[in-house]
Amino acid sequence: MKYVAVTGGVISGLGKGITASSIARILKARGVTVTPLKIDPYLNVDAGTMNPYQHGEVFVLDDGTEVDLDLGNYERFLGENLAGNHNITTGKVYRSVIDKERHGDYLGNTVQIIPHVTGEVKRMIREVGESSGAEVAIIEVGGTVGDIESMPFLEALREMQQEVGRREDMAFIHTTLVPVLGAVGEAKTKPTQHSVREMRALGIQPDMIIARSEKPISQDIKTKISLFCGVPPEAVVSVPDVACIYDVPLNLEKEGVGDYLVKRLGLTNRPAEWGTWKTFTTRYHEATGEVNLAIVGKYSGLKDSYLSHSEALHHTQGQVGVRVNVHWFDAEPFGTPNASLAPLEKMDGILIPGGYGKRGVEGKIRAIEYAREQKVPLLGICLGFQLAAVEVARHLLDQPDANSTEFDPATKHAVVGLLKEQGAIKDLGGTQHLGAQKVLLTEGSRVATLYGRKEILERHRHRYEIEPGYITPFTEKGYRATGFSPDGRVEALELEGHPYFLGVQYHPEFLSRPEAPHPLFVGLVQAAIQHHNGGEVPSHG
Numbered sequence: 252m253k254y255v256a257v258t259g260g261v262i263s264g265l266g267k268g269i270t271a272s273s274i275a276r277i278l279k280a281r282g283v284t285v286t287p288l289k290i291d292p293y294l295n296v297d298a299g300t301m302n303p304y305q306h307g308e309v310f311v312l313d314d315g316t317e318v319d320l321d322l323g324n325y326e327r328f329l330g331e332n333l334a335g336n337h338n339i340t341t342g343k344v345y346r347s348v349i350d351k352e353r354h355g356d357y358l359g360n361t362v363q364i365i366p367h368v369t370g371e372v373k374r375m376i377r378e379v380g381e382s383s384g385a386e387v388a389i390i391e392v393g394g395t396v397g398d399i400e401s402m403p404f405l406e407a408l409r410e411m412q413q414e415v416g417r418r419e420d421m422a423f424i425h426t427t428l429v430p431v432l433g434a435v436g437e438a439k440t441k442p443t444q445h446s447v448r449e450m451r452a453l454g455i456q457p458d459m460i461i462a463r464s465e466k467p468i469s470q471d472i473k474t475k476i477s478l479f480c481g482v483p484p485e486a487v488v489s490v491p492d493v494a495c496i497y498d499v500p501l502n503l504e505k506e507g508v509g510d511y512l513v514k515r516l517g518l519t520n521r522p523a524e525w526g527t528w529k530t531f532t533t534r535y536h537e538a539t540g541e542v543n544l545a546i547v548g549k550y551s552g553l554k555d556s557y558l559s560h561s562e563a564l565h566h567t568q569g570q571v572g573v574r575v576n577v578h579w580f581d582a583e584p585f586g587t588p589n590a591s592l593a594p595l596e597k598m599d600g601i602l603i604p605g606g607y608g609k610r611g612v613e614g615k616i617r618a619i620e621y622a623r624e625q626k627v628p629l630l631g632i633c634l635g636f637q638l639a640a641v642e643v644a645r646h647l648l649d650q651p652d653a654n655s656t657e658f659d660p661a662t663k664h665a666v667v668g669l670l671k672e673q674g675a676i677k678d679l680g681g682t683q684h685l686g687a688q689k690v691l692l693t694e695g696s697r698v699a700t701l702y703g704r705k706e707i708l709e710r711h712r713h714r715y716e717i718e719p720g721y722i723t724p725f726t727e728k729g730y731r732a733t734g735f736s737p738d739g740r741v742e743a744l745e746l747e748g749h750p751y752f753l754g755v756q757y758h759p760e761f762l763s764r765p766e767a768p769h770p771l772f773v774g775l776v777q778a779a780i781q782h783h784n785g786g787e788v789p790s791h792g
């Protein structure tokens with residue numbers, strides 16, 4: 252097993268996750284098997300209880316683990332499904348160390364950061380790496396070098412480098428910022444030099460520097476970084492900002508990252524095969540015309556809160572060949588009395604994402620009503636699905652007080668209620684209905700047609716569900732339940748006579764990939780293209 256550690260310096264938010272995912276993809280393109288690990292130095296055990304507004308979207312894996320959104324990047328770039336043990340947090344490490352201490356596993360020793368916490372980190376990394384059977388584990392360390400929180404992890408990685416024995420079995424890649432200052436646009440290497448000095452003080456010499464900058468950096472600057480930071484010239488890589496993140500692997504490849512890493516890690520060099528990846532990026536850039544999709548959500552101020560939704564929309568661009576513009580709308584103002592929905596008029600399709608809590612709910616319901624009445628394509632996901640059902644109950648079943656008990660526990664018309672098996676909640680971690688579950692689709696329905704299958708596996712994250720008593724009255728209004736869990740829970744609802752009015756209880760956005768866009772997003776965007784062209788879409792059913 253070989254290890255590549257990816258660290259970050261100077262500032263946070265350099266796109267280290269995209270860089271690390273791209274490096275993993277470059278190795279994969281050469282037929283090298285890779286497995287990614289993300290280290291998050293926060294004390295939360297997992298991301299499940301974290302506010303998306305502070306930390307971005309909570310990503311859900313097949314096994315139901317709620318993880319950092321970077322795991323979503325790895326899944327999208329590698330086209331593989333990961334398990335929860337690929338995300339190591341300080342909380343997980345300490346919990347395990349403290350459990351062991353209580354069991355007496357440390358045989359009376361004083362339990363310390365070095366060697367016990369670092370030992371646990373190394374054990375977790377090795378366990379995931381070795382059990383994956385991959386040749387190379389890519390370990391991304393969250394945060395910035397110099398943060399107190401990341402110290403034990405960097406120390407653990409330093410120890411690992413000594414323990415692996417052969418130099419070719421472990422490499423360090425350091426991502427830094429090269430700012431460009433002044434009118435002449437002079438690229439500054441000092442922050443990079445300082446950051447590498449800080450790494451060296453911790454006993455780590457980077458093998459490669461990824462220099463993030465607005466524009467490509469010159470050969471002179473690369474030479475300077477090489478000299479001051481002690482890395483070979485071919486291992487200083489310029490990664491300028493890009494409009495499409497899926498270009499990064501190909502850009503890094505052009506910079507020679509693949510060739511250098513193969514050499515540095517002592518892997519046999521195989522030609523890189525970019526096949527469907529290149530097909531996707533080529534089609535993405537060649538897309539013509541445009542279509543406008545709205546995401547109406549609560550956290551629209553921080554786009555990372557809905558990262559997988561917007562990525563899934565972008566993935567469709569490589570398939571439909573039309574430029575997909577994503578527009579963000581804050582739901583809350585739409586919910587105030589007499590609020591105008593005029594901003595939605597230019598939109599060809601609307602996506603209502605998942606969410607929790609009352610804020611913005613009434614605005615989302617109004618956007619759904621608008622989409623239903625104006626025949627604008629709509630996809631409701633999880634909370635968006637539940638609210639579409641509330642909207643239909645209010646306006647087609649004439650139940651003006653219809654609601655989810657999440658927002659109105661006393662409502663007489665509870666369209667959405669707590670999942671039946673949900674008991675009293677004591678520990679907020681992992682208490683929801685989580686992870687990949689089977690969904691059975693009704694033959695001939697829109698969803699079954701889109702998937703081309705009658706049985707699917709989709710990821711879930713919710714506490715509430717559609718009340719089964721609504722299935723019959725909904726059906727009478729042409730609003731059909733067309734997806735069910737094996738035990739009969741409603742998983743999909745679609746409206747007849749509307750170009751695309753579809754909601755699903757699960758989260759299709761987590762499974763969309765650039766090389767395999769999700770059928771429900773493709774369906775939404777195709778309906779939106781028809782809407783844009785003013786064309787009538789043949790209605791279903």
Ligand code: GLN
Pocket residue numbers: 604605606607608632633634635657712713714715716
């Ligand atoms: N709040 C809703 C529930 O718990 C929806 C959750 C979601 O959208 N992820 O069921």
